[in-house]
Amino acid sequence: MAKPKLMTREELYELVWTKPVSNLAAEFNLSDKGLNKKCLRHNIPCPPVGYWAKVQNGHKVKRTPLPRNTNPELETVMFWPKSDTVIAVKAPASHLTEEQFEKALAYTIPEQVNRYHSVVAACRKAYKESGKRRNIDNYGRVTFPRLTANPGFKVTPETFDRACLFLQGMITLFGSIGWSFVERYASRSDTAASWGFKHGNEILSFEIKELVTKMSVSERNSQTETGKRTSRRNEPDFSFLSYSPPYYKSTGKIEFAIELYSPGFKVRWKDNGTELIEHQLSTITQGFSRAFEYSRLRTIENEKRRLEYEKQEAVRKEQARLQRIEKECRERLFSLADTFDKVTKLKHLITAFETKGCDDPRLVEWLSWAREVANDLDPLAEPRRILDIHEAIGDKEIFY
Template sequence: MKKIERSVLYHIVWSKPMIHAGPELGVSGTGLKKICQRHEIPIPPQGWWAKLAAGYKLTRPSLPIATAPSLERVTIGSRRYLAEGGTGPVTPRVNCSTIVPEAKPLALPAWIERTEAALRARRPDEQGIVRLKRKSAPRVSISADSIDRLTRFLSGFDVAIGEQGWKLESSDEGLCVLVGLEPVAFAIEDRLSRKLHQPTAAEMAEQARRKRLGYSFLSDTPWPKYDHAASGEMAFIVQGSVNDGLRRKWGDTSRRRLEHALPSIIESFAEHAAAQITEREHWAERKRRWDEQAARRRLEEEERRLNQTRLKVAEDVDGVLGQIAMLGRVIDHISGLVDIPDELAAYQSWCDHQQQELHGQVSGRGLVNRMIRAGVLKSTL
């Protein structure tokens, strides 16, 4: 695993095509592109190197400032690592020496016996496919004629994962391979063959009836364009992330059968486990940054509302002070009169009482109580 500065990686990807730079760093060109995107590093657009070779004068964009300090250090490592606990140092490339037996073994592991029994107990669908979807069995969709072959392949697969020290674990995605502590799900399916549908006599009669009645809202061909059926060609699928650039599917070809791809399949489990860990850590980091930004926005919003409340309290206090000053002027005016009738004296007394009450509202304790009611301060009681 390599750790380099973001600026160094920027100069690397602009010095040579990613298809060459990636393998030198231990990843694919696609993987290097995704690393650059995660670390906000601009990459050459499509056709950049061809234009450069043709003599065009091109200007590369400058490296923008990273939005987070954590993006300044880039970790680039081969995906071929597995960790106790999900993260850890790079381990050597897995080495699978197991081959698929040509004959069904006399003794099979319990999980393979359960899988075979469940498949034989099921009835094939209209395409000739037998499907199995259980927590304690791999996801399987194969033809009934391929069950024996599947059993032989799974027996070799079981020996191969045991050779790596891995185990099997039940999950909602079906049976998974536990690489270290990282579960990687898989599935086995039969490739469907496709051929043009040959309409039956009943379908032809239905077509004639529709044309005769003029059913314009219905198709003139009441049958599917193609028929799909089991081909007998098996394919193995690692159900890892679809965005990590890793190979996920192996199958029968004109040159070799699926059984010969077992070493490559076993190797891919270590790669997919590493990719899953990397992707999970990436999204955990992004979630942490999102949470920090959300928390910062909440604090800013709370501060804004608090300031608005403080201003409202200040406006209210200013209004009370204005009333106190007004009442004081009225009291002084009445006191300056030569002849004060009893009614005016009573009013002066009321103004004085009212002024005292208002003074109490904006005194030390009264002002604190007002701020507590407004939410500017918290009560200590």
């Protein structure tokens, strides 16, 4: 795995003021915005808008000085290289066994279910109990109150039963090949539960969404006249406007999608002119198998990144700790030099008084006391004590 690139604030400051950020960002596999954020975090000023245009036209321009840094943790800037491992897992192979694939080919979504999975059953119960008080959004899809069981449905009332049958079928099919239907984020009580299919240590979320189409003006007017819109709750009143908000109607077409961002292979299946999603179970199963492998490899990659980051973070913190110790030791050294200078002057003063001579016993007593003070403060009097203090500074913990 490639290691991150490290540089000091001064080095990055010199780069951003000698080359446009738009060109420099690509060298670090960042966007312009990403590099600007990096500079902002480390308190590195960037050229203002129009700076490079003035440079090209021969105008004299001034740099914004690099501010002084008092935080050792910000002294080193870290850039992560583009990972080859992530590129390699763009199109992972399916790991379905022959037996698992045959089960997917032979399985058929049931037209009727006597007993649903507890999650699907809870969702159906909430849907039926809502009755006429059912919430419908402007896309015509059913919405559920916060924290109400919803295993990924975004469908209209017309296709709700079909979505339940399809999901129950997928739960049964995937269960027969060893993939379980589980709740994600079970420990979080502040949000609605989310479900997904699990294989090994990987859990994949999904959604079952109905494709809708926009209503025509005549259809919206007809809907209003028949009173169907009165069953929709929480709809804003647009009567004061010169136009009506767009509403959508059911198409009966359903899309089943794995929630992965641009993995490089198919993760969406929908009804088309020749095939319903109920007849695409083999390709859906293959897609999930590839998605599980993709997620597994990505988890490994993320773990490697985390360990490498922790290693680099430990090195950076140790460097910062050593810098703090060095700073404190130097401050102690300069303090000793100042003390030595003062003691030397004090001894010269005492010697001057003694040379002048005086029989007053009070002066003799005062000079004796002054000599004790000078000897007590003299850094040369106890060199071992100075070394002990120096070593103690290096041994003590430095907290941030």
